[in-house]
Amino acid sequence: MAEFTMNKGANGVAVITWDLPGKSMNVLTLQGAQELEACVDDALSDDAVKGIVITSGKDSFAGGMDLNVLGGMKEAGAQGVFDGTMSLHTMLRKIERAGMDPKTNKGGKPIAAAVTGTAMGIGLELPLSTHRIFVANNPKAKLGLPEIQVGIFPGAGGTTRLVRMLGVMNASPFLLQAKMSSPEQAVKAGIAHEVSDDPVAAASEWVLSATDADILKPWDAKGYKVPGGAPYHPAGFQTFVGANAMIMANTWGAFPAPKAMLSAVYEGLQVPFDTALKIEARWFTSVIMNPSSSAMIRSLFLNKEALEKGAVRPEGVPDQRVKKVGVMGAGMMGAGIALVSAQAGIEVVLIDQKQEAADKGKAYSEAYLDKGIARKKGTPEKKAEVLGRITATTDYNALSDADLIIEAVFEDPGVKAEVTKNVEAVVPEDCIFASNTSTLPITDLAKASSRPEQFIGIHFFSPVERMLLVEIIKGAQTGDRAVAKALDYVRQIRKTPIVVNDARFFYANRCIIPYINEGIRMVGEGIEPSLIDNAARLLGFPVGPLQLVDETSIDLGVKIAKATKAAMGDAYPAEAEATDKVALALFEEGRLGRKSNAGFYDYDDKGKRTGFWPGLAQKYPVKDEQPDVTEVKHRLMMAQVLEAVRALEEGVLMDIREGDVGAILGWGFAPWTGGPLSWLDMIGAAKAVEVCDDLTERFGPRFTTPDMLRDMAAKGDSFYGRFGANTKAA
Numbered sequence: 001m002a003e004f005t006m007n008k009g010a011n012g013v014a015v016i017t018w019d020l021p022g023k024s025m026n027v028l029t030l031q032g033a034q035e036l037e038a039c040v041d042d043a044l045s046d047d048a049v050k051g052i053v054i055t056s057g058k059d060s061f062a063g064g065m066d067l068n069v070l071g072g073m074k075e076a077g078a079q080g081v082f083d084g085t086m087s088l089h090t091m092l093r094k095i096e097r098a099g100m101d102p103k104t105n106k107g108g109k110p111i112a113a114a115v116t117g118t119a120m121g122i123g124l125e126l127p128l129s130t131h132r133i134f135v136a137n138n139p140k141a142k143l144g145l146p147e148i149q150v151g152i153f154p155g156a157g158g159t160t161r162l163v164r165m166l167g168v169m170n171a172s173p174f175l176l177q178a179k180m181s182s183p184e185q186a187v188k189a190g191i192a193h194e195v196s197d198d199p200v201a202a203a204s205e206w207v208l209s210a211t212d213a214d215i216l217k218p219w220d221a222k223g224y225k226v227p228g229g230a231p232y233h234p235a236g237f238q239t240f241v242g243a244n245a246m247i248m249a250n251t252w253g254a255f256p257a258p259k260a261m262l263s264a265v266y267e268g269l270q271v272p273f274d275t276a277l278k279i280e281a282r283w284f285t286s287v288i289m290n291p292s293s294s295a296m297i298r299s300l301f302l303n304k305e306a307l308e309k310g311a312v313r314p315e316g317v318p319d320q321r322v323k324k325v326g327v328m329g330a331g332m333m334g335a336g337i338a339l340v341s342a343q344a345g346i347e348v349v350l351i352d353q354k355q356e357a358a359d360k361g362k363a364y365s366e367a368y369l370d371k372g373i374a375r376k377k378g379t380p381e382k383k384a385e386v387l388g389r390i391t392a393t394t395d396y397n398a399l400s401d402a403d404l405i406i407e408a409v410f411e412d413p414g415v416k417a418e419v420t421k422n423v424e425a426v427v428p429e430d431c432i433f434a435s436n437t438s439t440l441p442i443t444d445l446a447k448a449s450s451r452p453e454q455f456i457g458i459h460f461f462s463p464v465e466r467m468l469l470v471e472i473i474k475g476a477q478t479g480d481r482a483v484a485k486a487l488d489y490v491r492q493i494r495k496t497p498i499v500v501n502d503a504r505f506f507y508a509n510r511c512i513i514p515y516i517n518e519g520i521r522m523v524g525e526g527i528e529p530s531l532i533d534n535a536a537r538l539l540g541f542p543v544g545p546l547q548l549v550d551e552t553s554i555d556l557g558v559k560i561a562k563a564t565k566a567a568m569g570d571a572y573p574a575e576a577e578a579t580d581k582v583a584l585a586l587f588e589e590g591r592l593g594r595k596s597n598a599g600f601y602d603y604d605d606k607g608k609r610t611g612f613w614p615g616l617a618q619k620y621p622v623k624d625e626q627p628d629v630t631e632v633k634h635r636l637m638m639a640q641v642l643e644a645v646r647a648l649e650e651g652v653l654m655d656i657r658e659g660d661v662g663a664i665l666g667w668g669f670a671p672w673t674g675g676p677l678s679w680l681d682m683i684g685a686a687k688a689v690e691v692c693d694d695l696t697e698r699f700g701p702r703f704t705t706p707d708m709l710r711d712m713a714a715k716g717d718s719f720y721g722r723f724g725a726n727t728k729a730a
């Protein structure tokens with residue numbers, strides 16, 4: 001069945017409709033691109049056609065490129081990617097030139113895009129190549145170029161066209177930050193032209209009346225100057241200095257795509273348009289051939305989506321969507337959980353020990369929604385609707401028809417056990433009970449339950465409304481229905497789930513704690529603190545370990561270390577003492593991190609970091625001889641990556657996709673790598689073993705190479721090679 005069809009009207013307008021069979025949203029396939037080109041060729045050569053409208057048969061326009069096309073091009077190597085990209089450029093350029101005489105720029109046929117709804121990636125780059133963009137009056141539609149978020153950049157002319165349309169400065173939020181716009185915002189920003197209730201009719205009318213001048217792109221006309229100035233113009237020059245600095249400040253050079261895109265823009269603006277497209281294609285090819293882009297697309301697009309769609313949901317369990325959730329404890333976490341649940345349309349009973357505490361928890365939602373209204377992201381009606389779903393009370397009887405309970409009371413097994421018993425006395429028999437504990441084993445907590453197969457961990461990250469990951473923990477007796485319930489709930493609140501088996505610190509905290517500890521430990525060794533945090537930034541982490549521990553609070557770290565030591569007894573690793581000593585010293589000084597405006601960093605009275613605490617250097621003098629940054633990077637990286645491998649080895653992680661997606665969304669693991677297991681595949685198991693063996697010898701057994709990794713190195717295996725094929729598709 002055709003993906004593009006053309007209908008030539010008696011009025012002289014040929015309407016080309018994109019309607020990919022069997023999909024709710026269009027994506028551009030190889031076949032689609034050929035069909036589109038054939039339609040355009042036909043319409044341009046048919047004298048009866050006066051103008052062309054390109055639209056979609058769906059209520060959205062298009063979601064982007066079919067990623068299989070990129071995969072296919074990549075298989076043919078760099079030349080294959082370049083040639084494939086150039087053939088797209090040729091087709092889109094044909095639309096843009098529309099049969100015009102190359103010398104006189106006259107005689108072309110007007111071509112307009114009638115964008116029926118959301119248009120992303122190539123779904124927007126195609127309209128950008130037409131002469132006028134009409135967008136349906138649908139405030140929910142989103143227009144934008146999200147490529148940078150998955151490690152590539154708009155490579156079908158979007159980069160080259162947008163900077164020539166808007167200037168480098170105005171194009172940068174769309175290109176570098178993947179800014180999405182509603183139709184109205186798109187028109188205001190100049191990436192679309194008109195909002196219309198009937199975009200096909202409006203576009204048809206326009207193509208019939210457009211003149212030669214209307215369809216000539218500014219960059220094809222004589223005397224074109226890029227808005228804001230080209231690179232060698234005084235103003236343009238400054239823009240590039242700023243843009244370079246901004247990219248470095250945001251990426252620390254760790255992400256290949258933004259740098260490549262800026263190079264394409266900088267070089268492209270100094271040559272004619274067609275040459276600029278070739279330059280764009282070259283830089284695009286370099287990014288596609290970089291392993292980072294494949295890993296990012298795999299984790300942040302394909303696998304993230306697969307997990308959200310229920311790739312690991314137990315089979316055969318009927319729909320478990322939540323109607324009413326009871327949230328126990330209206331503190332920091334409970335308040336956030338109530339908010340995101342109510343926003344998803346779920347009825348919420350928010351319970352605390354005192355009515356004031358429950359009300360305070362609900363007030364958190366109110367304040368959040370008020371902020372949204374002030375930022376024009378919400379309305380008073382929406383606020384009333386969401387707040388109307390939250391009942392703040394101390395009365396357990398309000399839970400009598402709840403189908404899910406999420407407990408977020410104090411991190412104390414005794415308190416949690418009592419709450420579990422009291423709740424089970426009032427809720428329906430089939431109600432699922434979840435704990436949001438961050439450290440207590442689910443299997444132990446389930447002992448307080450009379451229905452342990454209905455007991456599960458649903459571990460949110462803080463702040464709940466911002467963090468995208470939810471870790472679901474299966475206790476030893478947790479049944480499939482509880483897992484399905486947790487997954488269906490996470491889908492309702494539009495977050496990404498991973499499902500792991502029960503073990504100390506589950507998955508995310510298990511990996512992040514050694515990262516923080518390694519950083520703290522290095523301070524004790526006399527390594528320059530700025531070298532530690534900067535090495536982490538250079539690896540692509542959003543925050544270094546010392547900044548991170550200040551954010552999460554040093555007393556929490558000390559508390560966790562003490563509890564772990566008590567729980568592990570003699571098994572507590574001796575090498576952990578070196579870290580504990582430094583953390584304890586800060587704790588005893590009352591330097592608890594950001595919350596006390598004093599930690600590894602100093603802060604001003606507005607809470608802004610002003611630099612490392614000078615007292616740190618007195619307590620832990622900086623050694624004259626500092627390690628090479630690569631060594632610091634290796635220590636920080638391996639500290640967490642090895643935990644991911646051990647979690648897989650021990651069966652805590654059941655699916656490598658979850659290990660990678662969970663790491664990026666849960667603790668900001670350097671996104672350019674695609675996750676810890678993808679990163680190991682990138683450097684190769686043999687190299688990883690070499691690094692670990694060296695670190696073990698010099699720094700201790702915490703870097704001991706896991707058997708699985710050593711075995712992979714011996715057999716020339718990789719994680720995705722060994723486990724990737726077994727993962728179930730969504």
Ligand code: NAD
Pocket residue numbers: 328329330331332333334351352353357407408409410411412415419436437438439459460461462
């Ligand atoms: P919090 O101290 O802010 O809130 C706990 C709330 O529970 C308080 O309002 C308290 O009054 C209430 N409470 C205590 N006993 C109760 C009872 N018997 N019945 C009803 N309410 C009761 O703590 P928090 O930071 O929100 O953490 C709550 C849970 O979430 C803990 O298990 C914690 O480990 C976990 N968690 C915390 C974070 C985090 O970053 N803070 C992250 C993930 C998980």
